[in-house]
Amino acid sequence: MNRILIIxxxxxxxxxxxxxxxxxxxxxxxxxxIISANWLKPPENNTAEIQLGIIYYxxxxxxxxxxxxxxxxxxxxxxxxxxxxxTYPLTYQQGYITISFNVTMDKVINGTKTLYFNxxxxxxxxxxNSTYKCITPFNFTLPxxxxxxxxxxxxxxxLHVGENNLYLEIVKPKCLPIHDLILYINNCNEIDLNNFxxxxxxxxxxxxxxxxxxxxxxxxxxxxxxxxxxxxxxELYLFVLPTFKVPIIYKVVSSPYPNYLLPNKDLVILYVNxxxxxxxxxxxxxxxxxxxxxxxxxxxxxxxxxxxVIKIPEILYNITGNVIIKxxxxxxxxxxxxxxxxxxxxxxxxxxxxxxxxxYNPLNISxxxxxxxxxxxxxxxxxxEYVELNISQLRSSNVHISFEICGIEFxxxxxxxxxxxxxxxxxxxxCEIYLKVTNTNNFTLSNVYLSILNAMPSYIYIGSLYPNETxxxxxxxxxYKIFITIYYTAQNExxxxxxxxxxxxxxxxxxxxxxxxxxxxxxxxxxxxxNLGNVSAYNVYVFLYxxxxxxxxxxxxxxxxxxxxxxxxxxxxxxxxxxxxNITVKIIYSNILNKISTYNHTIFITLSDNNSxxxxxxxLTYSIYGIP
Numbered sequence: 110m111n112r113i114l115i116i117x118x119x120x121x122x123x124x125x126x127x128x129x130x131x132x133x134x135x136x137x138x139x140x141x142x143i144i145s146a147n148w149l150k151p152p153e154n155n156t157a158e159i160q161l162g163i164i165y166y167x168x169x170x171x172x173x174x175x176x177x178x179x180x181x182x183x184x185x186x187x188x189x190x191x192x193x194x195x196t197y198p199l200t201y202q203q204g205y206i207t208i209s210f211n212v213t214m215d216k217v218i219n220g221t222k223t224l225y226f227n228x229x230x231x232x233x234x235x236x237x238n239s240t241y242k243c244i245t246p247f248n249f250t251l252p253x254x255x256x257x258x259x260x261x262x263x264x265x266x267x268l269h270v271g272e273n274n275l276y277l278e279i280v281k282p283k284c285l286p287i288h289d290l291i292l293y294i295n296n297c298n299e300i301d302l303n304n305f306x307x308x309x310x311x312x313x314x315x316x317x318x319x320x321x322x323x324x325x326x327x328x329x330x331x332x333x334x335x336x337x338x339x340x341x342x343x344e345l346y347l348f349v350l351p352t353f354k355v356p357i358i359y360k361v362v363s364s365p366y367p368n369y370l371l372p373n374k375d376l377v378i379l380y381v382n383x384x385x386x387x388x389x390x391x392x393x394x395x396x397x398x399x400x401x402x403x404x405x406x407x408x409x410x411x412x413x414x415x416x417x418v419i420k421i422p423e424i425l426y427n428i429t430g431n432v433i434i435k436x437x438x439x440x441x442x443x444x445x446x447x448x449x450x451x452x453x454x455x456x457x458x459x460x461x462x463x464x465x466x467x468x469y470n471p472l473n474i475s476x477x478x479x480x481x482x483x484x485x486x487x488x489x490x491x492x493x494e495y496v497e498l499n500i501s502q503l504r505s506s507n508v509h510i511s512f513e514i515c516g517i518e519f520x521x522x523x524x525x526x527x528x529x530x531x532x533x534x535x536x537x538x539x540c541e542i543y544l545k546v547t548n549t550n551n552f553t554l555s556n557v558y559l560s561i562l563n564a565m566p567s568y569i570y571i572g573s574l575y576p577n578e579t580x581x582x583x584x585x586x587x588x589y590k591i592f593i594t595i596y597y598t599a600q601n602e603x604x605x606x607x608x609x610x611x612x613x614x615x616x617x618x619x620x621x622x623x624x625x626x627x628x629x630x631x632x633x634x635x636x637x638x639x640n641l642g643n644v645s646a647y648n649v650y651v652f653l654y655x656x657x658x659x660x661x662x663x664x665x666x667x668x669x670x671x672x673x674x675x676x677x678x679x680x681x682x683x684x685x686x687x688x689x690x691n692i693t694v695k696i697i698y699s700n701i702l703n704k705i706s707t708y709n710h711t712i713f714i715t716l717s718d719n720n721s722x723x724x725x726x727x728x729l730t731y732s733i734y735g736i737p
Contacts, residue, residue, distance in 0.1 A: 151336035173233035255285035314368035365471035369452035548574035563588035614644035660684035
């Protein structure tokens, strides 16, 4: 394939050099095209990438295209010029080609504005074994909303062990609108900012082992702009002060989120600091909880030195809500109180694909003795590791998983959902789309309906589709691009699938023939009007007029639709006082996009001296209303 493209390019260069390419601008011999443009990479750091999409179609043999594009005054190409000039080979007579190029902002653009582009397409074609160049101008616009340079700046200079309020400032270009911003901190904390603010307040937990060192913050931002959905990621390091500022902190070992409990059962590590400024001997700690049961409530400590932190593992059972833990030093005082919030999450992250389930360890600690349905055993799964299991191995849609964290057994259940499949097929005939929707599952789909954009009908309700049942429909588009979305319900879940249909074609109405029947005081003219294009024409109006006639009946006709290849015949009675007459036939019609086109043709008629002629019927090979 690459060798063919290289040969085509060499032929184009040789032909252009030896001077046998002819330039023409004949309206009857031109290449029809549709052009679209968009930002492939939005403006950022004074650079951007623009993409052009070109749909070209005609009966001409096109083998290459040269694109000459003039850039606006605020843009330059990679070498500093203000023009893009590239030549591309074309393999097919009709098709679609995408062209992308990089540009640089050579000066500051204040505010939003519309950028105007113009240029020419030079089409290399072959007509009657001769090579021609057809030059067609084009233009398009692109909206400019500013550059997407986004930055997150921390307003905190340091952190401390335990819970922290992290303040981040979002720095962005003033003119760029941003909405639907989502911030992820260390792949766990998710902050959804629908009401955009330049200052973000996030709660983060710093474990004890980072005391006196730098704590990493991995920040990932996803946000929407007029250019589309953008992403930004960075990594910050903030110093953790080496002073223990709170008497009690905790870490939930059995949760992906160290400062949140999970329902039912958790393993929590309590860190308790002696902040009283003196050493204690043979002290007894009392641990109480309001919304959960703890495995140890009394803890005896032979020696507790000043500013010394003791580590207390606790198993919390029967968790019903946010847990408040109070710790007392008996016969001395209350040491402190903490609140452990609860989050509706799971210990392990379990994902399902079409044929497999994936079990991922999101914890900061390894899990041991992982068992799936009692059939599959794994001795250890480290943090960040995962295992893949074939669904066929599990023998059931109910998956029971058991595992151990620090020697304590935990359980988690998962239900395998069968993803339904629906088959959507279509064929395009004469600008009508014949659609077939098939249920390929072994169960019934309910509440099935179609939402259709740029076609009629715009909504089709199917109802239920039984296994292997097919529903057929015919839709009539009113645009070259049709968007079909099918909704259906299976297993109490609603699913959606999208299908996009593109129609490439054109309408071309011509007067292909006519017949004259002369009478004593008038004559009859029969016009044969045919659609030479490959898509239907609509609202076809035919007008006849001349300065040499005194009357014509009817003066005009209208045809609602002419399909490709369809021929329509109509007879007109003409009153004339001259023997030599010229009659102009004007045809006005519209295509699928309601674009108006006009066709004019003049007929020169010389009547005979014999005022009467035998009426005859001229046999034509055209089809009228689809009948030969």
